[in-house]
Amino acid sequence: xxxxxxxxxxxxxxxxxxxxxxxxxxxxxxxxxxxxxxxxxxxxxxxxxxxxxxxxxxxxxxxxxxxxxxxxxxxxxxxxxxxxxxxxxxxxxxxxxxxxxxxxxxxxxxxxxxxxxxxxxxxxxxxxxxxxxxxxxxxxxxxxxxxxxxxxxxxxxxxxxxxxxxxxxxxxxxxxxxxxxxxxxxxxxxxxxxxxxxxxxxxxxxxxxxxxxxxxxxxxxxxxxxxxxxxxxxxxxxxxxxxxxxxxxxxxxxxxxxxxxxxxxxxxxxxxxxxxxxxxxxxxxxxxxxxxxxxxx
Numbered sequence: 619x620x621x622x623x624x625x626x627x628x629x630x631x632x633x634x635x636x637x638x639x640x641x642x643x644x645x646x647x648x649x650x651x652x653x654x655x656x657x658x659x660x661x662x663x664x665x666x667x668x669x670x671x672x673x674x675x676x677x678x679x680x681x682x683x684x685x686x687x688x689x690x691x692x693x694x695x696x697x698x699x700x701x702x703x704x705x706x707x708x709x710x711x712x713x714x715x716x717x718x719x720x721x722x723x724x725x726x727x728x729x730x731x732x733x734x735x736x737x738x739x740x741x742x743x744x745x746x747x748x749x750x751x752x753x754x755x756x757x758x759x760x761x762x763x764x765x766x767x768x769x770x771x772x773x774x775x776x777x778x779x780x781x782x783x784x785x786x787x788x789x790x791x792x793x794x795x796x797x798x799x800x801x802x803x804x805x806x807x808x809x810x811x812x813x814x815x816x817x818x819x820x821x822x823x824x825x826x827x828x829x830x831x832x833x834x835x836x837x838x839x840x841x842x843x844x845x846x847x848x849x850x851x852x853x854x855x856x857x858x859x860x861x862x863x864x865x866x867x868x869x870x871x872x873x874x875x876x877x878x879x880x881x882x883x884x885x886x887x888x889x890x891x892x893x894x895x896x897x898x899x900x901x902x903x904x905x906x907x908x909x910x911x912x913x914x915x
Contacts, residue, residue, distance in 0.1 A: 623650030624712060624849055624904045628891050630654045632847040632911040636663075639707030643667040644691035644832065649677045651710060652684070659683055666701070668694065670740040690740065692831040695839060705841040712849040713829070714903065715739075715819070732792040737819045747818045751788045756780045766817035766826075766854055775801055775814070816852065829855060833862045837883035840914045846884065847911040856908055860890075863912040884912035 623629075629651055635641065635658040643652045646667035655665050656679065665684050668691040669675075678686045687697055691711070698704065737747040750759070756776045763772035775798065782788060782797045795811060802810050820826060836846055846863075850856035858868055863886050865872035872880040891909040898905045 622901050622903075623648070623654075624714065624901065624907050625891065625893055625897065625909050626650060626654055628909055629710060629712070629847055629849065630658065632887060632891070632909060633708045633710060633845050635659065636707050638662040640664045640703060640705070641666070641708045641710070642694065642706055644694070644709065644711035645669065645713065646674050646677070646686060647671075647712065648674070649679055651712060652679060655710070656681060656683060666698070666703075668697075672741055690828055692828040694832050695835045698839060704839070705844075706839050707841060707844050709836060709840060709844075709846045710848075711832075713825075713855055714849065714851045714907070732790060734789060735791055735794060735818075737815075737822045739823045743822075745822060747822050748787075748789055750818055750821055751779060751794065752783050762821045763814065763817050766820040767813035768853070769810075769813060769817075771801060820854070826854060826858065829858055830868060833859070837866070837914070842914050844914045845887070845911060846914075847909060849907050849909050851906050851908075856910075859910050863910060883914060885915050887911040887913055 633641070633655070635655060637658065637660040639659070640663070641655055641659070643655060643665060644667075646652055646669035649667075652665060652667050656663075659665065661683070663683055667684070667686045668689060669686070670688065670690045672688060675686065675688055678684075685701075687693075689697065698706075735747045735751065738745070750762070754762075756773075756779075759776035759779055760772045763769045763775055769775060778797055778800070779788070779794075782793075786793070788794055788797070794814075798811060798814060840846060848859045850859055861868050861870070863884050864882070865880070866882040866884070867873060872882050874880045888911065893901075893904040893907050
């Protein structure tokens with residue numbers, strides 16, 4: 619199993635799919651959500667999917683209505699322009715790391731394996747987590763740990779990393795876990811480790827900037843009545859999606875015109891949907907997921 623899709627039925631229902639519509643799956647992965655979208659489309663419908671991970675290409679769906687683009691989803695508008703597509707009926711994204719990436723020890727995403735620290739979603743990139751750990755300044759390390767993991771002791775952790783790399787270059791997950799051992803409260807070891815790994819992964823892949831880049835493209839690409847649906851997994855990305863839906867930007871207040879009227883391009887369909895207890899029991903990686911959806915006004 620490459621990836622078990624999260625909230626599959628809820629996700630597809632939220633899109634209210636039109637049989638002849640044009641849809642985009644920004645995070646193809648194992649193709650679980652894409653397959654469900656295709657089931658709702660007629661022969662005139664079209665689905666364009668994105669995934670920067672080369673491993674996902676092995677899951678490409680053989681269907682004339684389907685196109686898979688091996689690029690970061692921040693290049694959405696550029697690719698649609700090349701294909702002469704300007705009006706989308708819906709856009710979907712499951713922002714989580716795929717089960718395949720977590721379960722591939724050599725990719726360095728998981729705290730479970732002793733492996734080389736990598737964490738690149740695009741393996742053609744020359745920038746990986748080792749460079750962050752060994753080359754970022756103490757203040758830079760502290761900043762990403764605080765911003766992307768909400769770790770209140772980020773300064774202490776950053777100092778420990780810098781002190782350790784003076785003795786030996788940090789290249790493996792086992793080294794990093796040992797450096798972090800004194801910061802792991804009993805019973806919460808995996809939770810804190812996962813937060814540190816999350817912060818490194820976000821920085822390696824510039825995830826929050828890519829998310830902001832694609833969200834700001836959507837008002838120009840989604841037609842009136844079209845729907846966007848995003849699954850988020852942690853507070854940082856969820857806050858970005860939530861604020862964009864509410865305000866059309868990433869600030870706490872929406873911009874207003876000279877008449878004091880806010881121009882907000884999307885209206886939320888519901889507050890959010892969380893996975894059922896049954897789904898969480900069968901797929902523990904769904905436990906922190908939130909599905910948010912909005913319609914173009």
